[in-house]
Amino acid sequence: MNASFAAYVVRRLVAALLFVALVSSAAFVLVRIAPGDATTDLHLSRGGALAVADARARLGLDRPLLAHLGSWVTGLLTFDLGQSTVFGRPVADLVKERAGASAALASLSLLLAAAIGLPLGVLTASRPWVAAAVAPISIALVACPPIIAVLALLLLAVGTGWLSIAPGSYAVPTLALALPLAAMLERLHSRAMAETLSSPDLLAAAARGVPRARLLWVHAARQSLRPVLGIAGAVVGTLFSGSLAVEMVTSWPGLGRLLFDAVAGRDLFLAAGCALIGAMFVALANLLADVARALIDPRIREAA
Amino acid sequence: MRRQRITWVVIALLAIAALIYWVQASRDGNSGPAPAGVVRGGRLIATHRSEPQSFNRYASANPAEELFARLTQATLVRLNRATGQLEPRLAKEWTASPDGLTWTLKLREGLHFSDGMPFSSADVLFTFQVLYDSRVKSPVAASTMVANQPLTARALDPLTVVIVFPAPYGPGLGVLDSVPILPEHKLRAALQAGTFRQAWGVTTPLADFAGLGPFMLREYVPGQRLVYQRNPQFWRSDDQGRPLPYLDEIEVQIVPEQNTEMLRLEAGAIDVTTDHVRAEDLAGLQTLQAKGVVTLNEAGVTINPEMFWLNLSPSSTLAKTRPWSQRTELRLAISHAIDRRKIVDTVFLGAAEPVFGPVTPGYGEWFLQDAPRTDYDQARARSLLESAGLADRTGDGKLDDARGETARFTILTQKGHTVRERLCAIIQEQLQAVGLTVDVVALERTALIPAILGGTYEAALFQILFDSFDPGGHLDLWVSSGDFHLWHPRQPKPMTDWEARIDELMLKQSTTLDRAERVRLFAEVQRVFGVNLPLIAFAAPKIVVATSARVGGAMPSVLVPPVLWNAEMLWLVPLPAGASGK
Numbered sequence: 073m074n075a076s077f078a079a080y081v082v083r084r085l086v087a088a089l090l091f092v093a094l095v096s097s098a099a100f101v102l103v104r105i106a107p108g109d110a111t112t113d114l115h116l117s118r119g120g121a122l123a124v125a126d127a128r129a130r131l132g133l134d135r136p137l138l139a140h141l142g143s144w145v146t147g148l149l150t151f152d153l154g155q156s157t158v159f160g161r162p163v164a165d166l167v168k169e170r171a172g173a174s175a176a177l178a179s180l181s182l183l184l185a186a187a188i189g190l191p192l193g194v195l196t197a198s199r200p201w202v203a204a205a206v207a208p209i210s211i212a213l214v215a216c217p218p219i220i221a222v223l224a225l226l227l228l229a230v231g232t233g234w235l236s237i238a239p240g241s242y243a244v245p246t247l248a249l250a251l252p253l254a255a256m257l258e259r260l261h262s263r264a265m266a267e268t269l270s271s272p273d274l275l276a277a278a279a280r281g282v283p284r285a286r287l288l289w290v291h292a293a294r295q296s297l298r299p300v301l302g303i304a305g306a307v308v309g310t311l312f313s314g315s316l317a318v319e320m321v322t323s324w325p326g327l328g329r330l331l332f333d334a335v336a337g338r339d340l341f342l343a344a345g346c347a348l349i350g351a352m353f354v355a356l357a358n359l360l361a362d363v364a365r366a367l368i369d370p371r372i373r374e375a376a
Numbered sequence: 377m378r379r380q381r382i383t384w385v386v387i388a389l390l391a392i393a394a395l396i397y398w399v400q401a402s403r404d405g406n407s408g409p410a411p412a413g414v415v416r417g418g419r420l421i422a423t424h425r426s427e428p429q430s431f432n433r434y435a436s437a438n439p440a441e442e443l444f445a446r447l448t449q450a451t452l453v454r455l456n457r458a459t460g461q462l463e464p465r466l467a468k469e470w471t472a473s474p475d476g477l478t479w480t481l482k483l484r485e486g487l488h489f490s491d492g493m494p495f496s497s498a499d500v501l502f503t504f505q506v507l508y509d510s511r512v513k514s515p516v517a518a519s520t521m522v523a524n525q526p527l528t529a530r531a532l533d534p535l536t537v538v539i540v541f542p543a544p545y546g547p548g549l550g551v552l553d554s555v556p557i558l559p560e561h562k563l564r565a566a567l568q569a570g571t572f573r574q575a576w577g578v579t580t581p582l583a584d585f586a587g588l589g590p591f592m593l594r595e596y597v598p599g600q601r602l603v604y605q606r607n608p609q610f611w612r613s614d615d616q617g618r619p620l621p622y623l624d625e626i627e628v629q630i631v632p633e634q635n636t637e638m639l640r641l642e643a644g645a646i647d648v649t650t651d652h653v654r655a656e657d658l659a660g661l662q663t664l665q666a667k668g669v670v671t672l673n674e675a676g677v678t679i680n681p682e683m684f685w686l687n688l689s690p691s692s693t694l695a696k697t698r699p700w701s702q703r704t705e706l707r708l709a710i711s712h713a714i715d716r717r718k719i720v721d722t723v724f725l726g727a728a729e730p731v732f733g734p735v736t737p738g739y740g741e742w743f744l745q746d747a748p749r750t751d752y753d754q755a756r757a758r759s760l761l762e763s764a765g766l767a768d769r770t771g772d773g774k775l776d777d778a779r780g781e782t783a784r785f786t787i788l789t790q791k792g793h794t795v796r797e798r799l800c801a802i803i804q805e806q807l808q809a810v811g812l813t814v815d816v817v818a819l820e821r822t823a824l825i826p827a828i829l830g831g832t833y834e835a836a837l838f839q840i841l842f843d844s845f846d847p848g849g850h851l852d853l854w855v856s857s858g859d860f861h862l863w864h865p866r867q868p869k870p871m872t873d874w875e876a877r878i879d880e881l882m883l884k885q886s887t888t889l890d891r892a893e894r895v896r897l898f899a900e901v902q903r904v905f906g907v908n909l910p911l912i913a914f915a916a917p918k919i920v921v922a923t924s925a926r927v928g929g930a931m932p933s934v935l936v937p938p939v940l941w942n943a944e945m946l947w948l949v950p951l952p953a954g955a956s957g958k
Binding site for chain 2: 106107108109112113114115116117118119120121122123126157158159160161165166169170173223226227229230233237238239240320321322323325329330333336337338
C-alpha cells in the first residue's frame with residue numbers, strides 16, 4: 073500500500089465522518105422543528121398543563137434549538153447519546169440492541185440474496201431459457217415495494233403454515249428483504265456477465281480451450297463482480313430503508329422500527345441516535361466497497 | 377311435629393346465612409362468579425401495539441403503562457369496565473358523610489404484596505403522597521383533582537382510610553379507578569431522594585417490583601414481549617373458593633402493526649389483541665368464528681365517536697375571515713347535510729349506529745333517547761345555509777358569502793387513519809352537494825394534535841378518548857374553561873348563553889350526589905347541546921372484541937384494554953384438535 077492510497081483511504085474516512093455527523097444532526101434538527109413534540113401524548117391524555125410544562129423543561133424543549141443541538145453534540149463527543157423519551161432508556165443501549173438485531177437480519181438477508189442472486193445472474197447471462205424464466209420474476213420482485221412483499225409473505229405464512237410467524241422468527245423478515253435484493257443482484261450480475269462474456273480476454277480464453285464451466289463460474293463471474301461490488305453501499309442503504317416496513321409488519325425489533333417510533337414520538341435523541349448508527353452503517357459499507365474496489369482495480373488506485 | 381318445626385327453622389336459618397354470605401361475598405368483591413368448566417393454568421398470548429416507557433404509572437401514563445398497572449397492581453375500588461359500576465377492590469366497603477365530602481374506606485385484612493410484605497393503610501397514604509408530590513408532577517394527578525384541589529387521605533388505623541374531597545363530587549370514588557396502590561416499602565426511599573420519576577424504569581431489576589394485582593412481571597424482552605406470571609399473593613378467589621387468577625401466565629407480545637396483529641389472530645398464534653375489531657376485519661373474523669377459530673364478543677356501542685367541529689374561537693383565523701362560520705345555522709346545516717346511513721354502511725360496513733352528538737347509546741343511562749336530532753335533510757340544510765347568509769351569488773353552483781367569496785373551509789384530520797380519511801371524504805362530497813366547498817388536509821398524528829390543541833385550524837375531525845362512562849368525569853370537554861372544550865377551549869368566561877347554561881348544568885351535575893338528579897341534569901345538557909351542535913358526530917361503531925376460541929371468561933368492554941382489564945377471570949378452554957391454527 074503506497075502513501076497516495078493511504079491518503080485516499082483517509083480522505084474517504086473523513087468524508088464518511090462528515091456524512092455521519094451531518095445526517096445525525098439533520099435528524100435532530102428536523103425532528104425538533106417538526107410540528108408536535110414528545111409531550112403531545114401527555115397533553116392528549118389530560119396530563120395537565122403543569123405536567124406538560126415540567127416535561128418540556130425536563131426534555132430541554134424549552135431551550136433554543138442551537139443550544140439543544142449543542143448539548144447533544146457535546147454529549148456525542150463523550151459517547152453519550154442521551155435518554156430516549158419513548159422508551160425511557162439510554163439511547164446508546166437501545167441503538168446497540170436494535171442495531172444488532174438489524175445487522176443480524178441484514179447480514180442473513182444479504183447472504184441469502186447473494187447466494188440466490190449471483191449464481192442466477194451467471195445462469196441468466198449464459199442460458200437464454202433460464203433468462204426467459206427468471207428475468208420477469210426478478211423484474212417483478214425489484215419493482216415490488218417491501219411492504220407488499222412482506223404482507224404477501226405473511227399471508228403465505230398464515231395460509232400455509234410453511235413459515236413461522238412467531239416473534240423473533242427469521243423466516244418472513246429475511247425472505248422479505250432477501251428476495252427483492254436477490255432479484256436486483258441477479259439483474260446486475262446478469263448484465264455484467266453478458267458484457268464480460270463478450271470481452272476479448274474471455275473470448276481468447278474460450279479460444280484457448282478453457283472449459284465453459286470454468287470460463288463462466290471462475291473467470292467471467294469474478295470479473296463481473298466489480299460492478300456488483302460498486303453498488304454494495306447502496307445495497308446496504310436499501311436494506312436499511314427497506315427494513316422499516318419489514319420490521320413494522322413482522323414486529324422485528326430492529327433499527328428501522330426504532331427510528332419510526334422515535335420520529336412518531338418526536339424522540340429527538342433517539343431519532344438522532346438511529347440516524348447516526350444508520351449513517352455509520354451506510355458510510356462504512358461505502359468505505360469498504362470503495363477500498364475493495366481500489367484494491368482489486370489498479371485504475372481506481374492510480375486515480376486515487 | 378315439634379322436631380319437624382325445629383328442622384324447618386334450622387333449614388331457614390341456614391338458607392338465610394347462606395344468602396347473607398353470598399350477598400356479602402358479592403358486595404365486597406372478594407370473589408367473582410365462577411364460570412362452569414373453568415380450567416386453571418396455561419399461558420394466554422396477547423398483543424400490544426406499544427411498549428412501556430416506564431413501569432411507573434405515576435411517571436408515565438401511556439396505554440402500555442396502564443396495562444402493566446392493571447395486571448400487576450390494584451386500586452382501592454374499580455370501575456367495572458363492562459357494566460360501568462363501581463366495585464370493591466382493596467377497599468372492601470365504604471361509607472360517605474351526608475355532605476359527600478368524607479369517605480371512610482375499610483381495607484381488606486391480611487393482604488400481601490407480591491413480594492410477601494403486608495399491605496396496610498400506610499401504602500394508601502404513601503400513594504396519595506406520590507400522586508400529588510410537587511417533585512413527581514404525576515400525569516395522573518390532573519385527573520384526580522376535584523375543583524382543582526387534591527383529595528386528602530388519612531388513616532384511622534391500619535385497615536381504615538378516610539379520603540376527603542375538597543368539594544362534593546358526583547362520580548365519587550370512581551376517581552380512584554386510576555390510582556393503583558404502591559408498595560411504600562419499595563418506593564419510599566426514591567420519593568424521599570427526589571428520584572421517584574426514575575424509579576421502576578424499564579431497566580429496573582424485576583425483583584424490585586411489588587404489587588397487589590393478579591400478575592407480576594417475570595420477563596421483559598425490549599421490542600418483543602412482556603411475560604407476566606400469576607401473583608401467588610393475589611387476594612381474590614372465585615365464588616367456589618378457587619384462587620384467582622386462573623391463568624398461569626400472560627405473554628404480551630409487542631406488535632406495532634394492526635394488520636399483523638389480525639393475521640396472527642387468524643393464524644391462531646395469539647389469543648387477545650390490543651384493541652377492538654375494525655369494521656373491515658369483521659367479515660373475515662365472522663368466517664373464522666364459524667370455523668371455531670375465534671370468538672367475537674359484542675361489547676356495545678362506543679362512547680368515543682369520531683367528531684367533527686368548526687373552530688369557534690373568536691381569535692381564530694376562521695372566525696376573523698369568515699364570520700358566517702360561527703353561526704349555529706351552519707353547524708345545523710352541516711349535520712342535516714350528512715347522510716349518516718351512508719356513513720354507517722360504507723365506513724363501518726353496517727356495524728354502527730347513527731348518532732348526532734358526542735353522547736352515544738354506549739353511555740347507557742346517561743344517554744338521552746329523545747335528544748334533538750338533525751336527520752338527513754338536504755333541503756333543510758340549504759335553507760339553514762341561506763339563513764346563515766350563504767347563497768350562490770356567482771352561479772357556479774358553490775355558495776358564497778355576503779362579500780361574494782366562496783364559502784370554504786379546511787378540515788384537518790389524521791393521516792393514515794382510514795376511518796377518519798373516509799369520513800372526511802364523505803363529508804366533503806355531501807357538503808359539496810349543498811354548495812359548501814371543503815378541503816381536507818390529513819396530517820400525521822403528532823403534527824395534528826398540536827394544531828388542534830393550539831387552535832390553529834379551521835375545522836377538525838378527530839376522536840377524543842374518554843376512559844369512563846360518567847360524564848361528571850369529562851368536565852374538561854363540557855365546561856367552557858376546559859382544555860378539551862374542543863371548539864373553543866379555556867374560555868375565561870363563557871362566550872355564549874348556551875355555553876353558560878351548559879357550564880351551570882355540568883357543574884351542578886358533577887357536584888350532585890343524587891344519581892337520578894345527575895342523569896336528569898345531563899339530559900338537559902344534551903338538549904341544550906343538540907340545538908347548538910358545537911360537536912357533530914355521525915356514527916358510533918359497535919364495539920366487537922375478538923379473542924381466540926380458547927379464551928374463556930372474557931367480559932368485553934368498549935373501553936381499552938377491552939379484555940385484559942379483567943385478566944384475573946380469564947381462562948383457557950381446551951380446544952378440540954384442529955380447531956386452531958396454532
